[in-house]
Amino acid sequence: MEQQQTTSYGQELRLLGAFLFGLHAVYLVLPRLPRGLPRLAFLIPALAIFVWVPFFVRLCVPRTVLAFLFLWILPNKLILRCWDIFADYPAEGFLYFIVTSALPLRVKGRSRRRSEVWTSASLQTVRNSFFLPLFHICALLATSSVLRHSGGTSRWLTHLLYCLVIYFSAEGLLGLLRGLASLLLRLELHPLFNNPFLSSSLSDFWGRRWNLLVSYMLRETVYSPVLVGLSRQETGHGTLAEMTYSKEPKAFDGNTEIHLLRNPDSSLDVPASSENKWVEQGVQSHNVADSVKAIECKNVSVPPLHARAVAMFLSFLVSGLLHELLLYCISQRPPSWEMTCFFAVHGVASVSEVFIRRKFPNRRRFPKPIAILCTLAFVYFTSVWLFMPPFVRSGVTVQVLTEIHHAQKVILDLFSKKRH
Numbered sequence: 001m002e003q004q005q006t007t008s009y010g011q012e013l014r015l016l017g018a019f020l021f022g023l024h025a026v027y028l029v030l031p032r033l034p035r036g037l038p039r040l041a042f043l044i045p046a047l048a049i050f051v052w053v054p055f056f057v058r059l060c061v062p063r064t065v066l067a068f069l070f071l072w073i074l075p076n077k078l079i080l081r082c083w084d085i086f087a088d089y090p091a092e093g094f095l096y097f098i099v100t101s102a103l104p105l106r107v108k109g110r111s112r113r114r115s116e117v118w119t120s121a122s123l124q125t126v127r128n129s130f131f132l133p134l135f136h137i138c139a140l141l142a143t144s145s146v147l148r149h150s151g152g153t154s155r156w157l158t159h160l161l162y163c164l165v166i167y168f169s170a171e172g173l174l175g176l177l178r179g180l181a182s183l184l185l186r187l188e189l190h191p192l193f194n195n196p197f198l199s200s201s202l203s204d205f206w207g208r209r210w211n212l213l214v215s216y217m218l219r220e221t222v223y224s225p226v227l228v229g230l231s232r233q234e235t236g237h238g239t240l241a242e243m244t245y246s247k248e249p250k251a252f253d254g255n256t257e258i259h260l261l262r263n264p265d266s267s268l269d270v271p272a273s274s275e276n277k278w279v280e281q282g283v284q285s286h287n288v289a290d291s292v293k294a295i296e297c298k299n300v301s302v303p304p305l306h307a308r309a310v311a312m313f314l315s316f317l318v319s320g321l322l323h324e325l326l327l328y329c330i331s332q333r334p335p336s337w338e339m340t341c342f343f344a345v346h347g348v349a350s351v352s353e354v355f356i357r358r359k360f361p362n363r364r365r366f367p368k369p370i371a372i373l374c375t376l377a378f379v380y381f382t383s384v385w386l387f388m389p390p391f392v393r394s395g396v397t398v399q400v401l402t403e404i405h406h407a408q409k410v411i412l413d414l415f416s417k418k419r420h
Contacts, residue, residue, distance in 0.1 A: 015053050022046040026078065027097045039082035047075050054329050060399040061407075065173060067329040069102055072322055076217040077101050085220065099181045104174050104213050108188040129179025136172035143168060144404045159384045162397060167196070170211070190216075200371040202350045205379060206316075214319070222315045230307035305358060309351045316347030331394035342386035349378070 026046050033039045054066035078101060100107060143164050150158060171193060182189055192213055199205035207215055320343030324335040356363075366374070391397050 012056055015056055018049050019053050022049045023098055023101070024094060027094050030078075030081065035084055036082060040079065043078055043082060047078070050074055055332075059403055060330065060396060061173075061403045064169075064326075064330050064400070067326050068174075069104065071325055071329060072214070073104050073217075074102050076221055080217070080220055096185055099185060103177050103181050104192060105178050105181055105187070106190040106213050106216060108190050129182050130176070133172050133175030133179055136168045136175060140165060140168035140172050141404065141408055144401050145408075147401055148405060156384060159388045160380065162388055162391070163380065163383055165400070167193075197376065198372060199375045199379075200368055201375055202346060202353055202378070205375055206346065206350065218315045218319060222318050223311045226311040226314050227303050227307055230310060231303040305355070309354065312354070313344075313347040313351055316343045316350065319343050327390055327394075327396075331390070331396050333394050336390050336393075338386045338390050342382060345382055345386065346379075 023046070026043060029042060030039050033042055050070050053070050054063050057063040057066055081101075099105075143161055147158065147161050147165070150161070174192060178189060178192065181187060190212060192211065194209045194212060196205060196209040199209050317340070320340035323339040323343065324337065327339055328335050365371070
C-alpha cells in the first residue's frame with residue numbers, strides 16, 4: 001500500500017514538473033512566433049501535456065478544481081494568446097504569465113503601486129479577495145453539513161442544496177485563488193460572478209452574471225469567430241469586422257477589412273440599441289487591461305440576427321461538451337451526454353428569448369421580481385432534470401461531501417489543539 005502511494009506521489013510530481021517545463025517553454029517561445037496559426041501549432045503539443053495533469057489527482061475536490069483550470073481555463077487562455085490577447089505578459093515575467101494563464105481571472109488593470117498597500121482601495125480589495133471567499137466557504141461548509149444530515153428529504157431540496165454547493169465552491173475556492181493572485185501581483189480583476197440570483201432572463205444569467213470569465217472566453221473563441229464566418233458568407237468579403245487584435249484599427253476605404261471586435265464585456269445577446277456599435281480591442285496598458293474604445297462605423301454591416309443565433313447556440317453547445325469533459329475527468333466514467341443536452345436546451349431557450357424580444361420589441365414585460373423567479377425556476381428545474389443526475393449517479397457528490405467533511409474535521413481539530 002505504501003509503495004503504491006509512493007508511486008502515485010512520484011507520478012504526480014513528474015506531471016507537475018512536465019507542466020512547469022511545458023508552460024515555461026510556451027512562455028519563452030510563443031511571443032517570438034508569428035501571430036495566429038504558427039503559435040497554435042506550437043501550442044498543441046504542450047496542451048496535450050497540460051490536460052493530463054488533473055486525471056492523476058486522487059482526491060475529488062482538488063481534481064475538480066484542477067480539471068476546471070487545466071481543461072478549460074488554461075487551454076482557452078493560451079489559445080487566445082496565440083492572437084495576442086493578454087499581450088503584455090513577456091514584460092511582466094513568468095510568475096505573471098503562469099498566474100494569469102492558469103487561474104480563473106481576467107485582469108482589469110494594475111494601477112496600485114507597492115507604496116499603496118494599505119489604502120482604502122487596497123482594503124476593499126482585501127475584503128473582496130479574502131473575506132467574501134471565506135464567507136462563501138463557510139456557507140459551503142454549512143450547506144454540505146445540511147446535505148449530510150438530510151437523509152429523508154425530497155429529491156428537489158437535495159438538488160437545490162447541490163446547486164448551492166456548486167455556487168459556494170466556485171465563489172469560495174476559486175475566489176481565494178483569485179484573491180491571492182490579486183494581492184501578490186497587485187491586480188485589479190473583473191469579477192467572476194455578478195449576483196446570479198438576480199438574473200431576470202437567461203441572457204442576463206449566462207451573459208452577465210454567471211461565471212463571467214467563461215462567458216468571455218466562449219465569446220472570444222466560439223461566438224465571435226462563428227459570427228464573423230457566417231456574416232462574411234452573407235455579406236461578402238470586406239464588409240464585416242474581422243476578429244484580429246492590433247493597437248490601431250486599419251483604415252476603412254470600403255474595400256479593405258477593418259480590424260474591429262465587438263465589446264468583450266457585453267452579453268452574447270446584443271441589445272437592439274447597440275447593434276451599430278463596435279469596439280476596438282487593444283493591447284493591455286499599464287493601467288487598464290483589455291481596454292476597449294467604442295467607435296462608430298457607418299459602413300460596417302451589422303451581423304444578421306440568425307447568424308448571431310447560430311453563434312450563440314454553438315457557444316452553448318461547446319460549453320456543454322467541455323462540461324462533459326470536466327465530468328469525465330472528475331468522475332472517471334464515460335459521458336452520458338446529459339450535460340450537453342442541458343446546455344443545448346439553454347441555448348435553444350436563450351435564442352428563443354432573443355427572437356421574441358426582437359419580434360415584439362414593444363411588448364409588455366414581466367415585473368422584475370417575476371422575471372427573476374421565472375429565470376431561476378427554469379435554471380433550477382433543468383438542472384434537476386439534466387445537470388445534476390450525472391454527478392449523483394457517478395458518486396461525485398458523495399465523494400465531495402466526504403472530503404469537505406474530512407477537511408472540516410481537520411480544521412476543527414487544529415483549532416481545538418491550539419486552544420489546549
